[in-house]
Amino acid sequence: MTRVIFLGPPGAGKGTQAKTLANDCNIPHISTGDILRQALTDQTPLGAKAQSFMDKGELVPDQLVEEMVQERLSLTDTNSGWILDGFPRTVNQAVFLEELLHKLNQHGEKVVNLEVPDEIVIARLLERGRKDDTEEVIRRRLEVYRSETAPLIDFYHSRHQLLCVNGNQSLEEVSAELKKVIAS
Numbered sequence: 001m002t003r004v005i006f007l008g009p010p011g012a013g014k015g016t017q018a019k020t021l022a023n024d025c026n027i028p029h030i031s032t033g034d035i036l037r038q039a040l041t042d043q044t045p046l047g048a049k050a051q052s053f054m055d056k057g058e059l060v061p062d063q064l065v066e067e068m069v070q071e072r073l074s075l076t077d078t079n080s081g082w083i084l085d086g087f088p089r090t091v092n093q094a095v096f097l098e099e100l101l102h103k104l105n106q107h108g109e110k111v112v113n114l115e116v117p118d119e120i121v122i123a124r125l126l127e128r129g130r131k132d133d134t135e136e137v138i139r140r141r142l143e144v145y146r147s148e149t150a151p152l153i154d155f156y157h158s159r160h161q162l163l164c165v166n167g168n169q170s171l172e173e174v175s176a177e178l179k180k181v182i183a184s
Contacts, residue, residue, distance in 0.1 A: 001080065001081050001108060002021075002025045002027055002081040002082075002083070002182065003081050003082055003083075003106060003107075003108055003109035003110070004018075004021065004082075004083045004084070004109065004110050004111075004112055004182060005083075005084045005087075005088070005097075005109055005110070005111045005112070005156075006018050006083065006084065006085045006086075006112050006114065007111060007112065007113040007114070007149070007152055007153065007156075008113055008114030008115065008116065008167060009116060009118070009121050009141075009142055009145045009149075010121065010125060010138070010141050010142070010145065011116070011120075011121040011122070011124040011125040011128075011138075012114040012115075012116040012121060012167045013114055013116070013124075013167050013171070013174060014085045014086070014114055015031055015033065015034075015085055015086075016171065017114065017167075017171075017174055017175060017178055018031065018083045018085040020171075020175055021083055021175075021178060021179075021182070022082075022083045024179075025081060025083075026080075027077075027078075027080055027081035027082055027083060028077050028078060028082050028083070029082075029083045029085060030069070030072050030073070030078075030082055030083065030084050030085065030087075031085040031086050032065055032068065032069065032084075032085070032086035032087045033085070033086045035068050035072070036050050036054065036060060036065075036068075040054070046064055046068070049061075049064060050064060054132060055132065056137075056140070057132075057137040057138075057140035057141045057144065058144065059089055059090070059144060059148060062090065062092055062093055062096070065087060065089075065093065066093065066096050069084075069087050069097070069100070070100055073100065073101075073104060073106070074104065078106070084097075088152060089148060089149045089152070090148050090149065090151075090152070091151050091152060091155050094152055094155050094156070109161065110161060110163055110181075110182055111152075111156040111161045111162050111163065112163050112164075112165055112178060112181065112182070113153055113156075113162060113163070113164045113165070114165055114167035114174070115164055115165065115166055115167055115168070116167040116168045117168060118142055120168055121138070121142065122135060122138050122139070122142075125138045126138070163181040163182070165177050165178055165181060
C-alpha cells in the first residue's frame with residue numbers, strides 16, 4: 001500500500017513527481033494547491049476566504065485546509081493508497097493528519113522531502129509564469145516555508161518516516177530516486 005506525503009519548498013517539483021508516482025501506483029494524487037485553485041476558479045466560499053491569503057503569499061488557515069483534506073481522504077478511492085502534495089504544511093496540520101489517519105485506519109505513510117536550493121526554486125517558479133509568481137511573492141513564500149513548514153522535517157524525522165530526495169536533478173532522475181526510496 002502506497003501512502004506518501006510530499007514535502008519541499010514551492011517549486012521543488014512535488015506536484016510533477018506526485019502525479020507521476022500516483023499514475024504509476026494507480027492511486028489518487030491529492031493536491032491541496034489544486035483543490036484551492038479550483039475553489040478560486042469556481043468562486044466558492046472557501047475560494048473567497050483563501051484568495052486574500054494566497055495573494056499575499058501567506059498560508060491558507062489550517063482549519064480551511066484540514067476540512068478539505070478530511071473530506072478528500074474519506075472518499076473510497078483512497079483505500080488502496082494516496083499521495084498528499086501540499087499538506088501538511090505545519091506541525092499542527094501534521095498532528096491533525098496523524099489523528100485523522102488513525103481514525104480512518106490508514107497507516108504506513110512515508111514522507112518524502114524534495115530538497116532544492118532557493119535560487120533554483122525562484123528560477124523555476126518565475127518560468128512557470130503564474131500571476132501570483134512574482135519574485136517578491138516567491139521570496140515571501142520561501143520565508144513562510146522556512147518558518148512554518150521546515151519544522152515538519154524534524155517532526156517526521158523524529159518519527160522515522162522521513163526520506164530525503166535531491167530535487168535538483170532531471171525529472172527522470174528524481175522519479176527514479178523516488179521509486180527507489182519508497183520501495184525500500
